Amino acid sequence: MEYFEIKGRQVQAIAFGTYLSSGNDCYNSVRDAIDVGYTNIDTAAFYKNEDLVGKAVRDSGTDREKLFVTTKIWNSEQGTTLSQKSIENSLKLLDIDYIDLVLIHWPIPVGHNHDYQILNKETFEVMAKYREKGLVKHLGVSNFMVDHLDQIERNTGIRAEVNQIEMHPGLMQDEICSYCKERGILVQAWRPLMRGNCASFAPLCELGEKYGKTPSQVALRSIYQKGVMPIPKSVHRSRIEENFDVFDFRLSDDDMKIIEGMDEYRCGSHPLRLTRT
Secondary structure, three states: OOEEEEOOEEEEOOOEEOOOOOHHHHHHHHHHHHHHOOOEEEOOHHHOOHHHHHHHHHHOOOOHHHOEEEEEEOHHHOOHHHHHHHHHHHHHHHOOOOEEEEEEOOOOOOOOOOOHHHHHHHHHHHHHHHHHHOOEEEEEEEOOOHHHHHHHHHHHOOOOOEEEEEOEOOEOOHHHHHHHHHOOOEEEEEOOOHHHOHHHOHHHHHHHHHHOOOHHHHHHHHHHHOOOEEEOOOOOHHHHHHHHOOOOOOOOHHHHHHHHOOOOOOOOOOHHHOOOO
16 A cells, blocks of 8 residues: 655545445445545545544444544635534544544635635634644645635645645646645545546546556546545445555556546536535
C-alpha cells in the first residue's frame, strides 16, 4: 500500500467515499471497505450518513488510530456558531472519539458572494480551536480554487492541509494541483470514476487492455500518479476490491499524456456556480 503525508502523518493513498450511500448499503460498504484494506474513510454532514459510517468503523474492530476519517461542514453551517454546532454534531454522530480531518465543503455558500470570506474565516478558526482540543486532527477545504485558498490563509494565518476537488480523466485540474503541491497542500479527488462512466471513454478502455486493468483502475491510477489521493465510491464488494487494486502497475509518461489530453468533462458543480444550499 502507498501513502501520502498530511503534516508528517502517513495516510493511505486512496480513500473510500460514501456520497449517496445510505442505510444498509452505507454500513455494509464501509465494513467491506475496511475488510478489503481501506483505512481512509470519507463522509460529510451533507451525506446524512455519519452515524452509519461511525457505527461501521466501530463495529469493524479496527484500532481507531489505524483509521483516518474525514467529514465536512456544509454550506448552511458556516460561520462561528453554526460551524461549532456542525462539528459537535459530527462528533456525536460518528462517535469515534475524534475526527481525523474536517473540511469546509464549498467556499461560497449560495447567496453569500458578498460575505463568504468572513464565513470561511470564522469557520476555519472554529475548526482550528477543535484541533487545539484534539477533537480534530487536521484542517482542510473542499472545492476551493486558488483565490479561495489565498484568501483563507491570508485572513486566518492558517494554511489548509488538504483541498478536495473534482478530479478525473478529462478534468485533471493542473493549475490548482500545482498551486497546492508548491504549498504542501494535499489534493484529494472526488468523483474520480466520472460517475461510473470510465468505460465510456475509449482511451481508458484501450489503456485498460494494455495494462490488464479495468478503465476505472486506469483512471484511479492516473490520479495517483499525479500525486493526488482518489476517493472512489461503491456499495458493491467486487468494485470496492477492484478500486483498491491500483498500486501494482504504473502508467507510462506517454500514456499519462493521453489521459491528460482527453476532452474536458466536468460531472459535478463548479465552485463558482454552486446551486445547492
